[in-house]
Amino acid sequence: MARETDATPESTAGAIPSFDVTVRIRRYDPEQDESPHWEDYKVSVHGTDRLLDALHIIKWEQDGSLTFRRSCAHGVCGSDAMRINGRNRLACKALLKDLDPSKPITVEPIKGLPVEKDLVVDMEPFFQSYREVMPFLITSGHEPTKERLQSAHDRERFDDTTKCILCAACTSSCPVFWTDGQYFGPAAIVNAHRFIFDSRDEGADLRLEVLNDREGVWRCRTTFNCSEACPRGIQVTKAIAEVKQALLTRKV
Amino acid sequence: MTAVQSTPGPAQAIDAPRSPYRRSKPTRTNFELYAWLFMRMSGVLLVVLVLGHLFVNLMLGDGIHQVDFAFVAGKWASPFWKVWDLSMLWLAMLHGTNGVRTIINDYAERNGTRFWLKMALYVAFALTVVLGTLVIFTFDPCPIGADIDASALPSFCPAR
Numbered sequence: 001m002a003r004e005t006d007a008t009p010e011s012t013a014g015a016i017p018s019f020d021v022t023v024r025i026r027r028y029d030p031e032q033d034e035s036p037h038w039e040d041y042k043v044s045v046h047g048t049d050r051l052l053d054a055l056h057i058i059k060w061e062q063d064g065s066l067t068f069r070r071s072c073a074h075g076v077c078g079s080d081a082m083r084i085n086g087r088n089r090l091a092c093k094a095l096l097k098d099l100d101p102s103k104p105i106t107v108e109p110i111k112g113l114p115v116e117k118d119l120v121v122d123m124e125p126f127f128q129s130y131r132e133v134m135p136f137l138i139t140s141g142h143e144p145t146k147e148r149l150q151s152a153h154d155r156e157r158f159d160d161t162t163k164c165i166l167c168a169a170c171t172s173s174c175p176v177f178w179t180d181g182q183y184f185g186p187a188a189i190v191n192a193h194r195f196i197f198d199s200r201d202e203g204a205d206l207r208l209e210v211l212n213d214r215e216g217v218w219r220c221r222t223t224f225n226c227s228e229a230c231p232r233g234i235q236v237t238k239a240i241a242e243v244k245q246a247l248l249t250r251k252v
Numbered sequence: 253m254t255a256v257q258s259t260p261g262p263a264q265a266i267d268a269p270r271s272p273y274r275r276s277k278p279t280r281t282n283f284e285l286y287a288w289l290f291m292r293m294s295g296v297l298l299v300v301l302v303l304g305h306l307f308v309n310l311m312l313g314d315g316i317h318q319v320d321f322a323f324v325a326g327k328w329a330s331p332f333w334k335v336w337d338l339s340m341l342w343l344a345m346l347h348g349t350n351g352v353r354t355i356i357n358d359y360a361e362r363n364g365t366r367f368w369l370k371m372a373l374y375v376a377f378a379l380t381v382v383l384g385t386l387v388i389f390t391f392d393p394c395p396i397g398a399d400i401d402a403s404a405l406p407s408f409c410p411a412r
Contacts, residue, residue: 128275179358212282212285213278213279213284214278214283214284215276218284218285218287219284219354221358244288248285
C-alpha cells in the first residue's frame with residue numbers, strides 16, 4: 001500500500017514507530033441496516049497518527065462507504081466530535097498511541113442526536129437551542145463610529161466561553177440531554193454566557209429569561225461530563241453555575 | 253426570456269428535508285429557579301433538624317431504650333417539638349418529592365410516562381403530608397370520652 005512505501009525510507013534512523021490497531025466502528029446505513037452494528041477494521045498506523053488518520057485510511061483504502069464529518073482536521077472547526085472509547089472527543093485531537101492501541105478502539109457517533117449515517121448525526125436540535133439563546137451582539141442607541149472598545153478586564157470576564165467551536169461534544173455527553181433532547185444543553189448555555197457577561201452587550205436579560213426556562217440552566221445536575229468532554233478545555237460547568245448565579249441575583 | 257420559470261416542487265409523499273425540530277413550549281416562570289433554591293436551603297435546614305432529632309431521641313437520656321409511646325407523647329406535649337417535627341415532615345417531603353420529580357423529568361422518556369409517574373408521586377406526597385400533619389396536631393395520648401375504655405389508656409393518663 002502507498003502508506004507503507006512512504007514509511008520505508010524513514011525506517012532507518014529516527015523512524016516513527018508504527019503499529020497495528022483495531023478500530024471498532026458503530027456502522028449504520030439507513031438504506032440497508034435495521035439498526036446500528038459494530039464493525040472491526042485493522043489498520044497499520046504511525047505513532048504520530050490520530051484517530052482521524054486511521055478513519056481516513058479505512059475510508060480511502062478499505063471501505064469507502066464509511067461516513068464521518070471532518071473539515072479542518074486540526075481541532076478548530078469542530079466537525080469530527082465522536083464518542084471514542086466511550087468518551088466524547090475530537091477524532092483529530094485523539095492520538096492513537098494515547099488510546100491504548102492494544103485493545104480495539106471503539107468509535108461511535110455522539111449520543112442524544114439522531115444518527116443519519118455511521119458517525120454523522122443530525123445537528124439540527126443542537127443548533128436550534130444554540131440559536132434560541134441569541135448568540136449575537138444586542139445593543140441599543142447609536143452605532144459608534146469606531147470599534148466598540150472594551151477593557152482587558154471586561155474581556156477577561158467571558159474569555160473562557162469565547163473558545164467554543166460548537167462541536168457538540170459537551171451537549172452530547174450530558175445525561176440530561178440524552179433523555180429527551182429538550183434541555184438547552186451546555187453548548188447553548190456556554191454561548192449565552194459569552195454574551196451575557198460581555199460588557200458591550202445589552203441583551204443579558206433576554207438570554208437569562210430564555211435560560212430560566214424549565215429546560216434551561218436549572219436542569220443542570222453538575223455531573224461535569226461537559227467540562228470533561230470539551231476539547232477546548234472550557235470550564236463548562238463553571239460557566240453554567242455563573243449563569244445560575246446571575247439568574248438568582250439578577251446581576252451580571 | 254421572460255417566461256415564468258416553474259420551480260419543480262418535491263413529490264407530495266416525501267417529507268420536506270429537515271422538518272423543524274420540535275421544542276416544548278417555553279415556560280416563562282420562575283418555578284424552576286425557586287425549586288432549585290428551595291432544594292439548597294431545605295437541605296441545610298434538614299441537616300440541622302434531622303441530626304437534632306436523632307441526637308435527642310437516640311443519644312440524650314437513656315438513648316434508644318427510652319423511645320416508647322410515653323416518650324413520643326411527652327415530646328408532642330410541647331409546642332416546640334410539634335413545630336420541630338412539623339417542619340421536618342414538610343421540608344423532608346417537599347425536598348424528597350422535588351428530588352424525585354427532577355429524577356422523573358430526567359429519566360422518563362415519554363410524556364405519558366412522565367405525567368403518570370408524577371401524578372403517583374404527588375398523590376403519595378399529599379397523603380403522607382396530610383396524615384402526618386393531622387397526627388401532629390390532633391395527637392392526644394389521653395382522649396376523654398364516654399365510649400373510651402379507661403383500661404386501654406396509657407399508665408400516665410389521669411383518667412386511669
